[in-house]
Amino acid sequence: MLERVIEVWPELVLALGQTGVMLIVAIPLAILLGTPLGILLYSIGPNGLKPKPRLHRILDGLVNVIRSFPFLILLIAIIPITRFIVGTSIGTAAVIVPLSINAIPYFARFVEQNLTQLGGGVVEAARSMGASRAQIVRDVLLVEARPALVSSITIMTVSFISYSAMAGLVGGGGIGDFAIRYGYYRYDTQLMIVAIVLMVVLVQVVQISGSRLSRHLDKRH
Numbered sequence: 001m002l003e004r005v006i007e008v009w010p011e012l013v014l015a016l017g018q019t020g021v022m023l024i025v026a027i028p029l030a031i032l033l034g035t036p037l038g039i040l041l042y043s044i045g046p047n048g049l050k051p052k053p054r055l056h057r058i059l060d061g062l063v064n065v066i067r068s069f070p071f072l073i074l075l076i077a078i079i080p081i082t083r084f085i086v087g088t089s090i091g092t093a094a095v096i097v098p099l100s101i102n103a104i105p106y107f108a109r110f111v112e113q114n115l116t117q118l119g120g121g122v123v124e125a126a127r128s129m130g131a132s133r134a135q136i137v138r139d140v141l142l143v144e145a146r147p148a149l150v151s152s153i154t155i156m157t158v159s160f161i162s163y164s165a166m167a168g169l170v171g172g173g174g175i176g177d178f179a180i181r182y183g184y185y186r187y188d189t190q191l192m193i194v195a196i197v198l199m200v201v202l203v204q205v206v207q208i209s210g211s212r213l214s215r216h217l218d219k220r221h
Contacts, residue, residue, distance in 0.1 A: 015177060019161070021096075022096055023161065034107030034110075037059075038108040047116060066102065102163070115141050123141070164176060
């Protein structure tokens, strides 16, 4: 097995790099755009800072629709949009588009749930001290929800590692593409096992790091 790994080492390193690029772009985009969307969903929700039931139903429905799409179907369905944005429908850059589109509402729902779980007592205490809505969100809710948000980012990252692997089915690059080309098309079981082990290690590193950071931010520990 070692000889086979050495033989394909450059391709393996390239595949790891492609998976890393997908996550390094898609996850920050999800946080950057999903956080304000999640705050909005919370704020206009039934127990939010400024409930707007009709608008909440519309946004909630849109988020549910996008999240309900299986990633592989979304990947294929938005090929025209992907081609318009990045100029191609294959490769690592092309996969980042559907990954980001899927990740934004995914994380927005996490944000909404994390803020909702804090309860109304925190908000009322901030209001009694004269805090504005923006101050409540920025200085109270997001601060109190940090451990939960870090856990949510960890869960999302782990999920999207598997999504990035599925991108290999359409030539998206990454570890999934490597596993399919060598393990499926060439029946090379050894390299398939290597790809699986790398995926497991990557997931474990992300999970352990995220869990430790979440515990560090949690004031209750």
